[in-house]
Amino acid sequence: VTEPARIADASMYAHLWGTPESRAVFGERARLQGWLDVLAALARAQAAEGLVPADAARTITDHADVAHLDLDVVAEQTRVSGHSTLGLVRALQAVLPEGVHRHVYVGATVQDVTDTWTSTALRTIVGLVRRDLLRLEDALLRLAAEHRDTIMAGRTHGQPGAPVTFGWKAASWADEVRRHLDRLDEAAPRWAVGQLGGGVGSLAALGPSGLRVRARFCAELGLSDPGTSWLTARDRVAETGAVLAMVCGTLARIGLEVYDLQRPEIGELREATRPEIVGSITMPHKRNPERSEHLDTLARLVRAHAGVLLEGMVGAAERDARSWKAEWVALPEVCLLTTTATALGAELVEGLEVDVAAMRRNVDEWTGSEQVLARLTPSMGKHSAQAALHEALRDGRAAGLTMRESLHALLPGADDLQPDPGLCAAMVDAVLARARAARAGSS
């Protein structure tokens, strides 16, 4: 194995940019095994239609095992020929009886193998993302239910405003996750298709039974038949990238909130930690929102690669290697990073520490002006009440008072004002009901 030049594959840091499960999908051996499985499925499908002897198909299937192949030969022949799959074909032929050689990779082209395998890889990846989104949704729904009535400051423009509840915030995240689950389900029939067509995609090399071969080939791999070749119809790939980038966007939104509310000056949320974790060698009190930050990092990189996939839709004629090779890098990257993000996001939310007292403290300290305004308006009129409030807050700040102290100075009875989170609880209930119905209706 070549030493990786990418830090995302370095032994020190690989865990930040892939999960064991998703790395297992895209490692070279796994990919080659996937390609071999496709070649074997092709031979079997061709055998079923009489294009290849049944014996040959069986022999190919039996030998299509990456453990038997000489990967150095694969790599060398790839470089020598400048052809993306010929090295693999030659290495496979090298372990086959000579009479079977000509039945390998008949009538297929590179993308028939790689696109078809990619669909099977996506099936695994989307499965992982789905599973971890469900786990995340679960944790969010629990938070939403538990903190349905936990008062905290709503914040707009980075400034505490009127109160909300923390459960309502969690419900907003859960609702967004639910929409992603719907998107993933809706997109699946589009990307879960095989590809078979030969050089230009016309199926010419397979003769009159080509459509039947393609149908069997796809079925062998658990994929749907694509109807027509899609060598340059990359909307399927672009859509997958876009949906996964959206998933990461939601995770980064959650991360941003934890990052901000974990500031000690606010102190309302805290990521779980372990005793061995070292936030800072020199500043021992530091407790960094590492997971939250990383969710944003991952989302940036996924967005960038999703953009490459969108650009790749503009492909020329029957094949465009410019788009296609950019996909080779960008699509797995999107998958590796998104699986990391969903796992990390679930872990973050499951371990989240909610400081209910700090939430209440901040509400008491930094909100309430809307209520004082409401109480003053009937007697003073809205404009005078607003002016009085502005003045009181400005003078109070100058005098070192907290906002709450300034409000008391203005309206002695302000003490008995209770924070009003409006209908947050009812909205939590609506989100919970919707999510539970959706979960009951699907896996």
Add this chain to the structure above:
Amino acid sequence: VTEPARIADASMYAHLWGTPESRAVFGERARLQGWLDVLAALARAQAAEGLVPADAARTITDHADVAHLDLDVVAEQTRVSGHSTLGLVRALQAVLPEGVHRHVYVGATVQDVTDTWTSTALRTIVGLVRRDLLRLEDALLRLAAEHRDTIMAGRTHGQPGAPVTFGWKAASWADEVRRHLDRLDEAAPRWAVGQLGGGVGSLAALGPSGLRVRARFCAELGLSDPGTSWLTARDRVAETGAVLAMVCGTLARIGLEVYDLQRPEIGELREATRPEIVGSITMPHKRNPERSEHLDTLARLVRAHAGVLLEGMVGAAERDARSWKAEWVALPEVCLLTTTATALGAELVEGLEVDVAAMRRNVDEWTGSEQVLARLTPSMGKHSAQAALHEALRDGRAAGLTMRESLHALLPGADDLQPDPGLCAAMVDAVLARARAARAGSS
């Protein structure tokens, strides 16, 4: 009206960056009327729940007409207050009886107005895009059927390869358009929702009947109820941007193909032209693929703005003006450009001139080696046949022969080789059947 600083709104060029229909959605008066309609719907919904006198709601509805408002006041008060909607509210109040003033914009926040209006604007825009995609699909299906068997060179890596049919190429485009129609339909329930929640989205200012007010408010405008506030849950917007960027990607793919096949050296397709069109003042023979080029230009800009929308998903707490104001620019831009692209794409395909003779000439001249190889292989073996072919083609080129002449020199019987487009026609049939079934099943 301020003179626009954007070339996309210049009188000379506005037609390149918007259609009359989509421009009518986003012009300032239309937008303000839309916002006024939202304010009126809010008053009526509140009246129905007894929060606002029925008379006041009627009066507001009657006066909520942009033609009655002083737009200079709106603009000036917007600048003075630094508040996005207060200028409009003040201008509306100025035409209302004083007793009604306090019933305008009660318990709502800027995004309640703007997001809700945006959903109604998206409804119009997606309707336009859908209509023109259907028109485009129609034209593509006609081309697919008409040229189901029209032989042309398949091209990979910019090089003619084995033959395909032009109808099959058109079918691939149509199939992609059909998937976009599905995506638009699936996404609609997500974005076609209203927004109402007040300052932080808690509905606190509307009292216990807030959820009912919101439901009525959405229904008044033909939108669904969102369940919970979505002030920073911008996945709906990001998804819309991504789907429209994908639509433009397909249109740019069609454009790229026309651009390349309109090269006179290839000469297989030509955009329709009109006598008044001047391709080049000094080079009168030039006939430029202007529409095709412009589809690519539009796709680039839409992709860039769709990226801004994706980035905007990472919003802070209950409102994040950083994302939201970027949306103010990016989402309408995506809409204006995509409606332009779909209309232009439909026009391009409807007027496309197909040069069947040139297609055949290029097939004869530049393809066929795969057949000569197939014919030589049985007697010579694959490797020798390949080597002989390479040599013949290289020597022929040196001698100024066309590829076809070189093939004849190698295999005198090459004359009777017929180009074989494989199963292109059968794949056209499959796409046509699928599209017709889908069209029969929907509008």
Add this chain to the structure above:
Amino acid sequence: VTEPARIADASMYAHLWGTPESRAVFGERARLQGWLDVLAALARAQAAEGLVPADAARTITDHADVAHLDLDVVAEQTRVSGHSTLGLVRALQAVLPEGVHRHVYVGATVQDVTDTWTSTALRTIVGLVRRDLLRLEDALLRLAAEHRDTIMAGRTHGQPGAPVTFGWKAASWADEVRRHLDRLDEAAPRWAVGQLGGGVGSLAALGPSGLRVRARFCAELGLSDPGTSWLTARDRVAETGAVLAMVCGTLARIGLEVYDLQRPEIGELREATRPEIVGSITMPHKRNPERSEHLDTLARLVRAHAGVLLEGMVGAAERDARSWKAEWVALPEVCLLTTTATALGAELVEGLEVDVAAMRRNVDEWTGSEQVLARLTPSMGKHSAQAALHEALRDGRAAGLTMRESLHALLPGADDLQPDPGLCAAMVDAVLARARAARAGSS
């Protein structure tokens, strides 16, 4: 004037997306006047070389005034001909004596006019950006000097760490601004060039004196001669976009810091406000960091458009309208938004309110563990000291103590620990010295 469909040109909001100065550059009349000036300069340069009668050049120059032209004709002829400048040429010819018609726009192509004008527009824009960056640098240097020793918490990962000084933070911003000034100066010789070459850029239509005509033409407009045509060599444009996007990146960084430090829970910085400003109608205490937020919004949009310009470098052959028309939108957008951002950034920093007491309060409350650690280590050893600290902080938080109180509990003498901002002041001096030297050496 067509009603603009872009919100960035709406009368309510145009001030957020352009400055009066930069809008004056890109408005339609200004642009057309610029194009006319280029046509007149071309005629004069051609007259000097005897290609056009001197009288004709004078007449063209005299009539090349947008006020004389019928803009409806320009627009209509543009749409009819599908040609980008022919409408303008025809409208100009319409106000010229017939004998002069054929001396207008001789041997030139669209991009000769538009690219050359763009260079003159960039000269104005970069001048504005430079001026406002100098103004911003000035304000930052003042802050750096004034607050050279103002202690505040350094923050990493959103968490207060060891102390720094506010002047040092401002110096870091100033240093970055200075590098942008250098970049702008270094790039200028590359973009400040004219373009003249005719249809394919060969200068064929100008005959043997073409190079001399081009040199005069450029000189007439205060631009350098480009050496060779650059119709598809768009690195100049891409570089401009990249540098301006970097400028906006720095401004957004400043904005992000103000946004975070203006949180009332932190309270160290505040944007200036005016009494008329309404942060929130319902929450009167809200004081939003509107400028800071908007700097981020602008930076996002500029980055997106800069990406379009980078993409545009990949142009085909002698002209590629796909890149070029995307530039028509993207480059002015970058310019309009960046001039807005620099003006806004300067205004933000000039009016910034620095709460020295709050800075000190936060330092006292949230930093100091590194010093306690240093004091405990000699007696306890590093590991035991770290463990003791962790325990004390955890227990203190559980008991509702501030961090400082917890430290006192652990180390009674912690009272006399003074925050140590290290060499921040010396680094401020270094930055000030460098900036002053640079400013002394240039304008």
Add this chain to the structure above:
Amino acid sequence: VTEPARIADASMYAHLWGTPESRAVFGERARLQGWLDVLAALARAQAAEGLVPADAARTITDHADVAHLDLDVVAEQTRVSGHSTLGLVRALQAVLPEGVHRHVYVGATVQDVTDTWTSTALRTIVGLVRRDLLRLEDALLRLAAEHRDTIMAGRTHGQPGAPVTFGWKAASWADEVRRHLDRLDEAAPRWAVGQLGGGVGSLAALGPSGLRVRARFCAELGLSDPGTSWLTARDRVAETGAVLAMVCGTLARIGLEVYDLQRPEIGELREATRPEIVGSITMPHKRNPERSEHLDTLARLVRAHAGVLLEGMVGAAERDARSWKAEWVALPEVCLLTTTATALGAELVEGLEVDVAAMRRNVDEWTGSEQVLARLTPSMGKHSAQAALHEALRDGRAAGLTMRESLHALLPGADDLQPDPGLCAAMVDAVLARARAARAGSS
């Protein structure tokens, strides 16, 4: 070594996404050695100022060899501590005498090590890019000189227009490359700096001699002193990314031209090939412009990562791991891909086959209308001449005539019209002169 999950590091394909030289910079061992070198330089600089015993510094320097370290320990401790460099520090301490442990990594923070190393890595990478750009420029200048007068069709909008020369096209590319060399040289003083400051960048942990330590530390590594800390001042990194993305943009432009002119229907350029290269298994005549395509692929990915770097400029306070960790992936990626592109681009241009005869054939066949127009205009007037031309070309096409045949039909003397490439040759001379002067003046 972990099996890489990135295809860009797969043994089959790594050569497409990195060069041996640039991979050697970013491999894990090389990176760790670089980090160790930084730690050793820090110890020596501290020893020179008396902060660390000279013996300890020598011992650290002697043992700072990645070959001595247990990389499994490094990786495990990194994961356990969640700290980016602590694993390395612990592994280094493990091979040092105990008394020296406390002199390792004194007063430094993660970014002090990683940013400083990155600057040294950039020095190597920019050196490689510079070298290969010079090699490319050399090849382009040779082509420009050799084909100074080689007539070919200029093409605009994908359509042959008036003639140019191939040398002039090559000169345009060379001129752009020269501007990149200038950009690289101008940017170098900005990025070629070290970083040292400790936790928040204040240098507090180094005491009063901190600035001197930093100066020595930078000098030890051949870098300049940064003046002030730049932990979140990432303009240096963003600029590097932007310039390298521009370099790739130019290479992709060259690639696009070769891709288009290598179409057999045009046939003017051809990439070099080797007998072992297999363009297509089934279509033996195919000769694919693989290098040209790949230059575009690389440019897309580099642009995407350069965008991530631009986004990373908006960093919070004294450290922002969100930007910084995205850089960890994006900056090396930009470097690996750009070195690949420059090497590939140089190889492409050096081996380019220019088919002078095909160029002339296409000129004769597809250009000339501008000359016929010029000849007809005096007698017929411009409008009638244009109309006659349009008609002749349209009728000719309908009758199967080439454009040249149609022109002859219209103007019998058209035979003696010679293609006029205008002043292309003189512009080539100007570019050559400028490049030679620049090359004479630098390395």
